[in-house]
Amino acid sequence: MRKEDCFYLGKIAKKFSFKGEVLAYLDTDEPELYENLESVFVECNKHLVPFFIENSSLHKNDFLRIRFEDMNTEEDADAIIGNAIYLPLNMLPKLTGNKFYFHEVIGFEVEDKRLGVVGKIQSVNDTSAQPLFEVLNGDVEILIPMIDHFLVKIDRENKKVIMDLPEGLIEMYL
Numbered sequence: 001m002r003k004e005d006c007f008y009l010g011k012i013a014k015k016f017s018f019k020g021e022v023l024a025y026l027d028t029d030e031p032e033l034y035e036n037l038e039s040v041f042v043e044c045n046k047h048l049v050p051f052f053i054e055n056s057s058l059h060k061n062d063f064l065r066i067r068f069e070d071m072n073t074e075e076d077a078d079a080i081i082g083n084a085i086y087l088p089l090n091m092l093p094k095l096t097g098n099k100f101y102f103h104e105v106i107g108f109e110v111e112d113k114r115l116g117v118v119g120k121i122q123s124v125n126d127t128s129a130q131p132l133f134e135v136l137n138g139d140v141e142i143l144i145p146m147i148d149h150f151l152v153k154i155d156r157e158n159k160k161v162i163m164d165l166p167e168g169l170i171e172m173y174l
Contacts, residue, residue, distance in 0.1 A: 002048070006088055007091075008085075009085045010028070012025075015074055018073075020068070020076045130146070150165055
């Protein structure tokens, strides 16, 4: 499985028992959706390796207590502590309305109510305090803050993000 075909679910945070169980921190608002998984992909040496789950249960809201098949000792668990866990993209819950996953809008056109089509979303930069759409207009990169107030509609059918941007934001790039 390729990383591009998966989404980050969380990371293996610590050992839970001397029998190889681990606690995985789940980076999600709805951890209960992932309580009964059969398997996950664990990133080992930059490769995604399938790990099959014998049993799992939620632990203190954001953690999943996992017992993997063929993992029976503390040493087995030590080997994967700190590793990221992934699931295939098709396991993401479907979003509707103006909620979206960042990967979902890559390639969508940004259309401003006032200016029309501004460009195509190349990526989403979420390393700053405010996530930004990185939009390409010809050779010019435009950074548009992902603010709910600016977002009018996610048009999945026509692959457009319709926005009402403040006057001057786009113009300062062009």
